Amino acid sequence: MAALPLTALALTSCSGTAHPASSADGAPAYRLTTRTASSTGDVDSFTWSLFAEPVSIDYAFSFDYPPNTVLSNVCESLLRWNPDLTTSPGLATGYANPTPTTWVYTIRSGVRFHDGTPLTADDVVASLRRNLDPNTGSDWAYAFRNVKSVDKTGPMQVTVTLNTPDSTFNAYMAASPGTVESAATLQADGKDYGNPARGVNCTGPFAFSSWTPGQSLVLKRFDDYWDQSLRAKAKQVKFVFLSDETARVNAFQSGEVDGGWMVPADSYAQLATSSKGKLYYGQNTTVADEVVGNLQGPLGDARVRQALLMAIDRKGIVKAGVGGIGEVADSLVTRNTWNNSPQSTVDPLLKALPQYPYDPAKAKQLAASAGVHGQSVVIASSPLDSQSTIITQAVEQAATAIGLKPQIDTVSPDKYTALFTDPAARKGIDLFETFWYTSITDPLDMYGSLRTGAFSNYGNWSDPQFDAAVDQAAGTSDPAAHAAAAAKAQQIAMEQLPWLPLYSEPVSVFLGNRITGLQPSIDYLYYPWAAEIGAKG
Missing domain, CATH: 3.10.105.10 (Dipeptide-binding Protein; Domain 3)
Structure with a gap:
């Protein structure tokens, strides 16, 4: 096997953890960054690369990097998986586990979908039940394998009853299985839900704007987003589909694309010394x-x-x-x-x-x-x-x-x-x-x-x-x-x-010189990472 030359990367970050010495001088091979420098303000837009075009952005079929990278900024779950891999309240303000086979969720009031309609317990029930429906064929059916029923049990309360105790069920509510979509949208769009023409109608800091098959997908800031701590700093995010590794790296180096996750590994050394931005590494699972x-x-x-x-x-x-x-x-x-x-x-x-x-x-x-x-x-x-x-x-x-x-x-x-x-x-x-x-x-x-x-x-x-x-x-x-x-x-x-x-290996991400604010972590598949990206001073 022809070995690539090993370049020691000592990346500057707000905080991080050095990983094992591999270079001749004993320098750490890489450093994990928990948070890049804070942004200095809003930015009109930024462009982000995806290594493949999503087949759909229907949350029931989002079990891969490209669709989840987009959807994490548009749709939200009952709970939230944070960059430090902890879990906190999301569209549910809290939950209880009164019996080993019962999970009770209190739904957040004052949340609106991107079409302006309010979030209700009925929306939660309809969204979760889709994962139980064999006609849906959800990729996340495994997370619901022990679920007996999902019911509205109060004006803003939903109860999930299990056939047998399952300590992982509640944890999955911070990922795609816990996604909440408008029940009216699900019914109206039917099998067209999540496709390029219809998109989705959720509650996240960005709303679906347009999808040009084979080229790009655009999100726009949702100004009525409920969580002001994660109000989007960019008015627009444009995802471009670049399956060719060389084209992706060249787009970073030219400034045509502002950033991207899953940086091609054979470009690490090149991008670590780039004048067009910085390469960062974060927690991965x-x-x-x-x-x-x-x-x-x-x-x-x-x-x-x-x-x-x-x-x-x-x-x-x-x-x-x-x-x-x-x-x-x-x-x-x-x-x-x-x-x-x-x-x-x-x-x-x-x-x-x-x-x-x-x-x-x-x-x-x-x-x-x-x-x-x-x-x-x-x-x-x-x-x-x-x-x-x-x-x-x-x-x-x-x-x-x-x-x-x-x-x-x-x-x-x-x-x-x-x-x-x-x-x-x-x-x-x-x-x-x-x-x-x-x-x-x-x-x-x-x-x-x-x-x-x-x-x-x-x-x-x-x-x-x-x-x-x-x-x-x-x-x-x-x-x-x-x-x-x-x-x-x-x-x-x-x-x-x-x-x-x-x-x-760690999560890899490249940020161009115009933008900053990102928290590098595998949670980008479920956490609204793009909302934190803003202008770099």
């Missing part, structure tokens, strides 16, 4: 994984999966794929997803995890003992970006090193996306990569997706003890008991490796 999509072939033996992970040069991937801006992952979740757990228990549970250090020779011996002798495995790949290519090459080399015969199946980006939604698309595919983020500050958001029968359990892995641990964690609201059960599930997953964790 994303782990790059190799998904085992077929457990019927040679990868059905956990020893082979363990051997494959030991043979993958994960440090090399971090160095070559993301310029050293990241760390080898010891788990399928990042440490900050445990922020709500008693911190005295977090270190021990992480230290107890099995380790898979890079050791091709030992890995080959383990694979041989499991019966590996030249069987074929198919690795799906797509020309998404440079780090995806590097990951595929590294996994291919590792598979060869342990005695397997890897074949690369290169597919188009849309067919690659289908691997996550269509079981037929995964037929004949043994391995494929994902950059998997959690939408709540809870490891169960990841481990729950590996439960038997879960939609995103792509390899149909099943372990009764794992399922029991996940159920136990979800069924308790006690932080210590929740953490202990989640830790047991994590331990089993890391021993069995239904997915292979590769590395974690």
Whole structure:
């Protein structure tokens, strides 16, 4: 693997945390920024890049970076996921959990939708119920798997009744599952809701303005927004769709585009010294994984999966794929997803995890003992970006090193996306990569997706003890008991490796010289980040 030169980045920020020394002079490889400099005032508009055009901005189908990047500024949820990954009131001023299977939400008064109509409890009921309707086919149905009913129980009160206790349900109310839309708009727009012609009608600091397919999507400031602390400083935000990495970076460097999330990793060094703006890194909950999509072939033996992970040069991937801006992952979740757990228990549970250090020779011996002798495995790949290519090459080399015969199946980006939604698309595919983020500050958001029968359990892995641990964690609201059960599930997953964790990396964002005020964090997928961006003095 040809390694990219590692550039030490010591970024200036209002506050931040340095990450492990990787450069020859011992300087930190990168620094997390909690908040960029405050803006000096409003700005007429700014332009933002998206690496792909959303298929829809219907919240029920917004389970990916492009649509959520837009929608987080337009629509709001009952609760709010903040940049520091805490949760606070949103369209609900508060909630109660009077019984283990009941959540009662008090709806905020004085809130208006972008068409001027007032927010009511009926709007909340209609919005949440869509996720329960099989005719909707919501991508967020998993968050509602234990929901029995959603009912209006007071003038501004909504009660959600569960079939069984689920401690994660309330947390999901700070993400897309908790989104509230006008009931009248949902009924009027029907299947056209969220498309380029109709857009959406929500309550956020920005309102939908226009969408030119293949080119751009424009938001305008909503001057009647209820939360003055997040009143938008820009009158307009224009999202442009730039799928080509080079075009995106060139747009930053020319000043044609003011900023963008998910900066191409191979441009980190270039943009870190740009005269046109600054590159920042923030908190993330994303782990790059190799998904085992077929457990019927040679990868059905956990020893082979363990051997494959030991043979993958994960440090090399971090160095070559993301310029050293990241760390080898010891788990399928990042440490900050445990922020709500008693911190005295977090270190021990992480230290107890099995380790898979890079050791091709030992890995080959383990694979041989499991019966590996030249069987074929198919690795799906797509020309998404440079780090995806590097990951595929590294996994291919590792598979060869342990005695397997890897074949690369290169597919188009849309067919690659289908691997996550269509079981037929995964037929004949043994391995494929994902950059998997959690939408709540809870490891169960990841481990729950590996439960038997879960939609995103792509390899149909099943372990009764794992399922029991996940159920136990979800069924308790006690932080210590929740953490202990989640830790047991994590331990089993890391021993069995239904997915292979590769590395974690920070959120990346580029801000041009005209603008500032952003709080870099993965919460940008659900928090109105664009409202804080204003003029730079």
